[in-house]
Structure formats: structure tokens, C-alpha cells
Amino acid sequence: MPVQIGAQAHNFSDPTGLLSDCHRRIEMFLRTLEGVAPVVDRPLTEETRVALESALRYFREAAPKHTADEEESLFPRLRKMHLPDVEAAIARLDPLEHDHLLAGSLHAEVEELGQRYLAAGSLECTGVEAFRNAIASLASIYEQHIRIEDGLVFPLAARLLSSTEKAAIADEMVARRKVRLVTSTSEMPR
Ligand SMILES: [Fe+2]
Numbered sequence: 001m002p003v004q005i006g007a008q009a010h011n012f013s014d015p016t017g018l019l020s021d022c023h024r025r026i027e028m029f030l031r032t033l034e035g036v037a038p039v040v041d042r043p044l045t046e047e048t049r050v051a052l053e054s055a056l057r058y059f060r061e062a063a064p065k066h067t068a069d070e071e072e073s074l075f076p077r078l079r080k081m082h083l084p085d086v087e088a089a090i091a092r093l094d095p096l097e098h099d100h101l102l103a104g105s106l107h108a109e110v111e112e113l114g115q116r117y118l119a120a121g122s123l124e125c126t127g128v129e130a131f132r133n134a135i136a137s138l139a140s141i142y143e144q145h146i147r148i149e150d151g152l153v154f155p156l157a158a159r160l161l162s163s164t165e166k167a168a169i170a171d172e173m174v175a176r177r178k179v180r181l182v183t184s185t186s187e188m189p190r
């Protein structure tokens with residue numbers, strides 16, 4: 001199925017490949033936030049504004065769809081398989097969903113502090129510290145979380161889910177983003 005979101009390398013015939021592509025974007029925008037963290041004790045520059053706005057927008061608008069892809073489309077199908085290989089991976093799913101919750105609350109804090117910084121052009125000391133701590137925590141959570149999903153959960157899903165189930169996951173991912181079916185990269189939505 002020649003459908004893509006943004007400039008990722010996989011398409012909807014390979015939904016777990018798409019989910020890994022999302023991880024690369026999460027890592028990219030996380031690096032952006034890590035680049036902003038050291039300078040939030042200084043007056044906001046135009047370069048920092050552009051970088052921070054793009055990262056906040058990604059984590060506010062796109063990243064929750066990735067979480068929903070996993071929690072609503074992928075994980076429930078793995079839980080239903082009742083296969084020995086899957087049982088071991090399933091034991092890792094609850095902690096992964098807990099990470100999603102934790103990351104969600106840290107992102108809410110980064111969003112609130114980041115918007116305050118963008119609006120006022122500066123952050124007070126407690127805000128600077130909270131912003132840096134939240135981003136350090138996010139980096140630590142994502143590093144482990146993505147390693148388990150890319151290294152264990154997604155390969156298993158790719159191997160064991162039927163093509164019908166993969167197609168159903170893909171349909172749900174499409175619906176979540178309301179993307180149009182396209183055949184050329186020039187038409188790809190972000
Ligand atoms: Fe996840």
C-alpha cells in the first residue's frame with residue numbers, strides 16, 4: 001500500500017516499520033529540546049524560538065497519535081495472541097504503557113514551561129530547573145522505552161501478526177491521522 005506520513009522510510013504495509021520511523025522523529029525532536037535546555041536561562045533568541053516551537057508542536061500534536069497507535073492498535077492485538085513468544089513481550093507492555101503516562105505528564109510540563117518561555121522571552125530560575133529536569137527525564141525514559149519497542153515488541157509483531165491484522169492496524173493509523181491515500185512523495189502529508 002503506497003501510503004506514507006511525512007518522509008519516513010516505511011509504508012502502511014509495514015505498520016511496525018512506520019512506528020519505528022516515528023521513534024526516529026521522537027528522537028530528533030527530543031534532541032531539539034535537549035539543545036534548547038542549556039539556553040533557557042538566557043533571553044529567547046529567534047533561532048531558539050523556531051526550534052522550541054517545532055519540538056513543542058510535534059510532541060503536542062503528532063506524538064500522542066503514536067502512543068494511540070501502540071496502545072489502541074498494536075498492543076491489544078499482541079495481548080490477544082496467547083503465544084509463548086508473545087507472552088514474554090507482553091510482560092513488557094504494562095511498563096511501556098506506564099512510560100507513556102509518565103512521558104505524557106512530563107511533556108505537559110515542558111509544554112507549559114516552553115510556552116511561558118516563548119511568551120515572556122525568559123524563564124525564572126525554578127522554571128529553568130524544572131524545564132531541564134523534565135527533558136532529562138524524558139530522554140532517559142525514551143532511551144529505554146524505544147530500545148524495548150524497536151528491539152523486542154515491533155520485530156515480534158512484524159513476525160507474528162497476520163497480514164489482515166497489519167492491514168487493520170494500518171487502517172487505524174490512517175484514520176487517526178486522516179491522511180489521504182497518495183502515490184507520490186510530493187503529495188505526502190506531514
Ligand atoms: Fe511506546
Ligand SMILES: [Fe+2]
Nearest residue numbers: 023066070149
Ligand atoms: Fe513507541
